[in-house]
Amino acid sequence: MTYTLLNIVFLGLVALVAVVAVVVRRAPHWRAVGLAAILLLILTAVFDNVIIGTGLVAYDDALISGVCIGVAPIEDFAYTVAALVLLPAVWELLLRRGSATRTADSGTQERGGRS
Numbered sequence: 001m002t003y004t005l006l007n008i009v010f011l012g013l014v015a016l017v018a019v020v021a022v023v024v025r026r027a028p029h030w031r032a033v034g035l036a037a038i039l040l041l042i043l044t045a046v047f048d049n050v051i052i053g054t055g056l057v058a059y060d061d062a063l064i065s066g067v068c069i070g071v072a073p074i075e076d077f078a079y080t081v082a083a084l085v086l087l088p089a090v091w092e093l094l095l096r097r098g099s100a101t102r103t104a105d106s107g108t109q110e111r112g113g114r115s
Contacts, residue, residue, distance in 0.1 A: 002063045003075035014082045014089075021089035029088070037084045044080045048072035 021027070049070040051057045064073040 002065075003059070003073065004065050007075050007078035011078055011082055014086045017093075018085050018089040021092045025092050027092075033084055033088050037081075040080050040084060041077065044077055045069050045072060048076050052076075 048057075049072050052059070052071045059073055059076075064075055067074040069077070
């Protein structure tokens with residue numbers, strides 16, 4: 001399996017969670033995600049080039065696309081992109097679910113229900 005194929009599967013699952021977050025709840029604050037993306041992609045480029053350039057990490061040339069930023073294959077950036085999309089989407093889903101649960105619990109307590 002190539003890194004590109006692995007990334008397609010992984011990013012597809014991430015996209016599915018993001019779509020659920022947008023449809024079921026609401027869209028995360030994409031402006032903040034965009035600003036974080038700029039910073040994290042720059043940091044990924046710098047550190048990936050350092051660890052690959054020093055020989056700490058190596059990729060099989062037969063398993064990468066050949067498109068690189070410096071010496072870092074483009075496939076290596078998929079994990080950063082996935083984190084940038086998945087974390088706010090999951091946060092939004094959990095935040096909304098938690099606030100709905102708290103609202104339901106407080107309504108029960110106000111009516112004299114169990115605490």
